[in-house]
Amino acid sequence: MELFDWFVQTCRDNPSIPIFLTIGVGFWIGSLKYKGFSLGVVTSVLLVGVLVGQMDITIPGPIKNVFFLLFLFAIGYSVGPQFFRALRGDGIKQVLFAVVLCMLCLFVTWGVAKVMGYNVGEAAGLFSGAQTISAVIGVGTDTVGTLGVSAAQKKAWIDIIPVAYAVCYVFGTIGSAYILANLGPLMLGGIKKVKADTAALEKEMNESSLTSDPAYIIANRPVAFRAYSVTADFFDSPQTVARIEEHLKSEGKRLFIERVRSGGNIIDPKPDLLISKGDEIVLSGRREYIVEDESWIGPEVNDAELLDFPAEQIPVMITKKTVAGLTVDQLRAQKYMYGVSIKSIDRGGVGVPVFAKTKLMAGDILTLVGLSSEVNTAAPKLGYVDRPKNSSDLVLVGLGIVIGCLIGVLSIHAGNIPISLSTSGGTLIAGLVFGWLRSKHPTFGRIPKEALWLMNNLGLNMFIAVIGITSGPSFISGIKEVGFDLFLAGIVCTSLPLILGVIIGHKIFKFRPAINLGCCAGGRTTTAALGAVQESLGSTLPAMGYTVTYAVGNTLLILMGVAIVLMTV
DSSP, rough: HHHHHHHHHHHHTTTHHHHHHHHHHHHHHOOOTTTTBOHHHHHHHHHHHHHHHHOOOOOHHHHHHHHHHHHHHHHHHHHHHHHHHHTSSSTTTHHHHHHHHHHHHHHHHHHHHHHHTTOOHHHHHHHHHHTOOOOHHHHHHHHHHHHSSSSHHHHHHHHHHHHHHHHHHHHHHHHHHHHIIIIHHHHOOOOHHHHHHHHHHHHHHHHOOSSSOTTTTSOOOOOOEEEEEEGGGGGGGEEHHHHEEEEEEHHHHOOOOEEEEEETEEEOOOOOOEEEETEEEEEEEHHHHGGGGTTOOBOOOOOTTTTOOOOOEEEEEEEOOOTTTBHHHHTTTSSSGGTTEEEEETTEEEEEOOOOBBBOTTEEEEEEEEEEHHHHHHHHHHHEOOOOSOOOHHHHHHHHHHHHHHHHHHEEETTEEEEOOOOHHHHHHHHHHHHHHHHHHHHHHHHOOOHHHHHHHHOOOOOOOOHHHHHHHHHHHHHHHHHHHHHHHHHHHHHHHHHHHHHHHHTTSSOHHHHHHHHHHHHHHHHEEEEEEHHHHHHHTTTTHHHHHHHHHHHHHHHHHHHHHHHOO
16 A cells, blocks of 8 residues: 555656556557457547546646647648648549538537537537547647636536547447448448449559559559569560560560570660570569469579669659659659559558559659669659658757747637637648648658657647546546436437438539548548448548548548537537
8 A cells, every 4th residue: 555655646746657657558458459349549548547647646737738739730741732732633522522521520519519508618529529530629628728718617618528528439430430331331322332333443443545554453562573584485586675575565464674694694674685595584563473474484583693683662752743643554654664663652641542543643652663773763753752761850840830839829809709720720730831841842841750650649649648637536527427418419420420421422522432431531530430441342442532531621620629619608
């Protein structure tokens, strides 16, 4: 008992200890799964924080705000390129859909809150949990702090926000995945029909007017370099490199001859170089197609010297106007792409399928694979070679957050109610702008993906940990106050916008089923639902509807945390 008392007093005297205890245990619990079910990291951190908070620990206020602003800036920076380009590009249809879906989320939640007589804090927590937008806990808290009510009233509303969030979040996550992966296909004609349409759309997306290459079907196909001894009858008469590659293309295989051993000498191939029986050649391309080529070339050989040459895999951010807007098919037809394979396309952190008709956007990061000479010739034609680095531009982060906060504190008055973006909303907007600017001018403001992940996850969960610890003493009484009715209200607020969204996407926006479901997942910013939909359909195609709507939804739903508070006052 004395040891426990000592531990409690130590935590009270050193608030950093309970914070990191909450983070460590919360992340561990959040990683656990039972039959596919997981509480998720944010909810786990919150609940562990509530438990730790029973020790009645006081934590200085600025800590949680600092980390929350870091999180918001990272979110804005990540989605900024897709957000602004979608507003003036071909993605405008998906942008409009995301706006409609977010408005449904806001007004359904507001209507339910009004019918149930919920106060400001309950409404904000209901919105945050049911729509699984954890950042609204912070945005709502900041907005409540600007209201012209008593300090006691503010505290009561702020304390109930995380309670209501915790009650509604579990179904918000599980329910969203179930609705979109199971109910959604039923609403669109049944799972068999949706799968058939998805397969047909994949085929359409992969049809090429410029090449018969089927290698675009799925991203992340391994690219390999293999050596073969030329012995097949095809080479009874010598064949040029250009003729061999043309033959491969006619067979639906985009492969390249990278090296040749002839007469004991290793030669870099040229189009008119003749290949004869007894020579050895190195092919590059998708592994499954290279392996198939023994039948008409000859047996594979393990020639270490022949295969000892510099191959490279580099990420390139598309910044050139001549490339943005091209399809993968059109890009592959460019002369400078000879010998270069596109391994994957990353759009705002989400892998986009490498189909022939996949349209490339500025800010996309393409992973190119090929010989160093070929890759380094192609990369500058596409944009900026975004080679991995450990350092982050903290000048951009620091000053960006300052600028956002200064913009956010500016307010106008509607009657007696001050209206502003708050420091939270201002920081999010700053992140959007600076993320977009970085995609336009990639020589500055680099924040590696790993650093963004840390800013995002640690930033939000450090904030949530402090919220849980400080609200711990009143959390149990809060649960009793909101009751089971709030859980049912959360089911309505989660389900109704998604069901209406699927119908609107189908009837009004005329999205194909896979794209429709991806748009719904993106507009609601529910990555878990995207994964469930892709698993249900057996296709990565829904990601084509996810990226643009996610960028818009993530921004609007966070800012709507301000709106739900002001609408419920």
